[in-house]
Amino acid sequence: MKPPAAIDEVVLAEPRGFCAGVDRAIEIVERALQRFGAPIYVRHEIVHNTYVVDDLRAKGAIFIEDLADVPPGATLVFSAHGVPKAVRAEAARRGFQVFDATCPLVTKVHVEVAKLAKEGYEFVMIGHKGHPEVEGTMGQLNSGIYLVEDAADVERVEPRGDRLAVVTQTTLSVDDAAEILAAVKRRFPHVREPKKQDICYATQNRQDAVKVLAPAVDIVIVVGSPTSSNSNRLRELAERLGTEAHMIDSAADLRPEWFEGRRRVGLTAGASAPDILVQQVIERLREFGAVSVRRMHGVEESVRFPLPRGLGDRSMSEAAASRS
Numbered sequence: 001m002k003p004p005a006a007i008d009e010v011v012l013a014e015p016r017g018f019c020a021g022v023d024r025a026i027e028i029v030e031r032a033l034q035r036f037g038a039p040i041y042v043r044h045e046i047v048h049n050t051y052v053v054d055d056l057r058a059k060g061a062i063f064i065e066d067l068a069d070v071p072p073g074a075t076l077v078f079s080a081h082g083v084p085k086a087v088r089a090e091a092a093r094r095g096f097q098v099f100d101a102t103c104p105l106v107t108k109v110h111v112e113v114a115k116l117a118k119e120g121y122e123f124v125m126i127g128h129k130g131h132p133e134v135e136g137t138m139g140q141l142n143s144g145i146y147l148v149e150d151a152a153d154v155e156r157v158e159p160r161g162d163r164l165a166v167v168t169q170t171t172l173s174v175d176d177a178a179e180i181l182a183a184v185k186r187r188f189p190h191v192r193e194p195k196k197q198d199i200c201y202a203t204q205n206r207q208d209a210v211k212v213l214a215p216a217v218d219i220v221i222v223v224g225s226p227t228s229s230n231s232n233r234l235r236e237l238a239e240r241l242g243t244e245a246h247m248i249d250s251a252a253d254l255r256p257e258w259f260e261g262r263r264r265v266g267l268t269a270g271a272s273a274p275d276i277l278v279q280q281v282i283e284r285l286r287e288f289g290a291v292s293v294r295r296m297h298g299v300e301e302s303v304r305f306p307l308p309r310g311l312g313d314r315s316m317s318e319a320a321a322s323r324s
Helices: 020-036 050-059 085-094 104-118 132-138 174-187 201-216 229-240 275-287 316-323
Strands: 009-012 040-043 061-064 075-078 097-100 122-126 145-148 164-168 219-223 244-248 264-269 292-295
Touching (some): 009 275, 020 040, 020 050, 020 097, 020 104, 104 132, 122 132, 122 174, 164 174, 174 229, 201 219, 201 229, 201 264, 229 244, 229 264
Parallel strands (some): 009 264, 009 292, 075 097, 219 244, 219 264
């Protein structure tokens, strides 16, 4: 295959790739496999990345959607996206040993919904229909939570009372969510907002990095699986800023024709994409003629989340660091 004209530079967004919630979720499955042996059952894909799911499947994880597919006495892990209360209750009723890999930032939203519901609030949820995180959050209540995907949806919300709060899917476009929130506040001026925005730090940081990256390059490549909400938002953001962008699951998806006449390539990765995929993309771009690789200056992330009880007090990375 003839490579395109030489790419002068690959510019890496900073930060990119795994966030603390994804690290924790994957580690929970790996620890459970080590401690209890295969198979370990996982409700829904632990995170939305093909490489990660295939790797865990090869180690003995079985991904299911229906708890009826989990045999009695099995160990079950809830995915990072969270689950409705009914799923949690069913797992308890069936007697599974459960480890909850729900991202703590998603759990924060669930706790807020439960707390305010007891105070008589109904909710507007800003999110994407069918996404497991949205299903999990809306499933914290039997009624009184209304999903809006855009500003037009806000006009169709008809709450029963006058106490209304707003919550947000954690992986949305920051700008889109702000636009929809503004529509909610126009329609319901007294709506209660979260004390701290629901969109997670990692989503915000990766989008902020793309806002710096996209205007400085000729094309943006986003490493992420099609089901990954935050990865899709990175691609959309780059395009909105006027830079051609492509989202790929792996280096095999790269097309040489994308880089013809493109001398500076921007590269980022969604919060569920492992760094090994980024390194493979860099190697492929070198085959296409890339000359150098440079990291952008950006935010350093130091967030870590503890593991559930029963899987050890320290994370694998901390244990490894203490041995070195």
